[in-house]
Amino acid sequence: MRIALQHDIPGLCEQLQGLGQAVDTYVVPSGDGPLQPFAADVLLCTVRGGDLPALITACQGLRWIHVFGTGIDGFPLSLLADDTVLTCSRGATATPIAEWVLATMLAREKQLPERWLKESPASWYAADLGCLEGKTLGIVGFGAIGQAVARRALAFDMQVMATVRRHRESPMPGVRLVEQLDSLLPQADHLVLALPATPESDGLINAQTLAALKPGAHLVNVSRASLVDQGALRTALDTGHLACASLDVVDPEPLPAGHWIYSHPGIRLSAHISWSGPNMTERLLAPFIANVQAFSRGEPLQGLVDKTAGY
Template identity: 65%
Template sequence: MRIAIQPDFPQLVDQLHSLVPGVEAFLLPKAEQSNEAIVADALLGTAVGGSELPALIERMEGLRWIHILGTGVDKFPLHLVQDKLVTCSRGATASPISEWVLAMLLAHEKQLPKRWITEPPETWHMADLGCLENKTLGIIGFGAIGQAIAKRALAFDMKVVAKVRSHRSSPTPGVELVAELNDLLSVADHVALALPSTPESEGLIGAQAMAAMKPGVHLVNVSRANLIDQEALREYLDNGQISRASLDVVEPEPLPAGHWIYQHPQVFLSPHISWSGPNMIERIVRPFFENVVAFSKGQTLQGIVDTAAGY
């Protein structure tokens, strides 16, 4: 089995050679280095794809399977590989992302970092802090990340409602699933976006959705920036309908200097790092290694992507 590798991670090729007898792994060449055909059974690519990847894919012969490192695959050129088996490292970053979401919920309710002091305050012992207990968390998208968020929120005695494409039984006891977006938006004190970016979800949280939200809602986005209308967000932050937005993703990335999101007092902004945690390269690569073994044995692979749906 020949495996073409896009990301140049240390020891990755050597690890693949030792994983399955007969595996031949090699790094993809630069697009301008050669016009020769690239013969490979499998391709390991990154979630962001890269400008050179489409040209390289078109030169590949014998390609049967593609694994994408990452959960979101919307930036990968899926239109070129819709006849191939495509998998991704779905769920590999669910734990750190869900912890980031809970950190934002707690920071909002406990008024951090504003409540840290560096000089004597006006009063000791008194504050008007909130609690997660008995608050409602609405999660839009209930895959591995959404379920990891729900598990942690339930431990804080929150009520959890999750929006799914069609009504079904909840895989997580204690979580109510709804199919209508407004059924979630009207009751949630905190709303977390954990759904894939597809043509159907682009602009999902626009002015109409924001107007339907519970007044004072806290909006958290760990998915993709294009799910939110950023200019509408500015309006609804200014009028208080949304009391805070915690954003790990924005458009464009990085934001240019002076952008309003940097300056807005009701925005918590981080530079697309919610996925980060200990041993993350190993976590992201592990599903690929497991799939290499399964592929070599003709077994079913994990993390299969619906290339038509885009996730």
């Protein structure tokens, strides 16, 4: 098996060659010149950084591509042959992202960091803090991240609803699955976006859907900025219909200096870091390593991407 690596990840070549399989690894050279054709059965790449179309075109005999990441938005799907398999490390970042989501919801209810003291307050022993207990969490998208968020929310005694493309029985007791976003929005105290970026999800959160959202709700986006109409978001925050938005993804990234999102009092902005956690390189590589072993044995791969649906 010939495996081409877009980037030289420390220790990966040795790890692949130590699997006990007939594995040859090749790190694609970087540079300003044109990329020369090379032979490989497998390509490990990233969606961002480098000329991915040129890399795919130069790779001869390609049978399988694995994206070192959890999303494939921006991937040149049109360049893939019908029989080329595409996988990604879907679910590898679900735990840190779910913990980040719970942190944003707790921060909203507990009024953090505003409640941390740096000087004597006007009064002690008094506050009007909220609780997650009894609140309704709406999750848009019930994949690995959505399910990880739901499990943690249930532990806080929240009411949990989640959208799915087609009706099915919930695999998680206590979670109600719905097909229509409209049936979820009026009930959600906290709305978490956990959908992949596709043409169907583009602009999903717009003036109409924000108007249908429960007044005073809190929006959390750990998915992709393309899901949210930022102009409509600003209006919803300015009018007070939406109380707060915790955004880990925005458009563009990075935001230019002076952008209104930085200073808006209703927005809590982070720098696309919700995925961060211990040993993230190992977490993201684990599905690829498992797939290399499955591929060598002719077994099904995990993290398969539906090239038609785009995720």
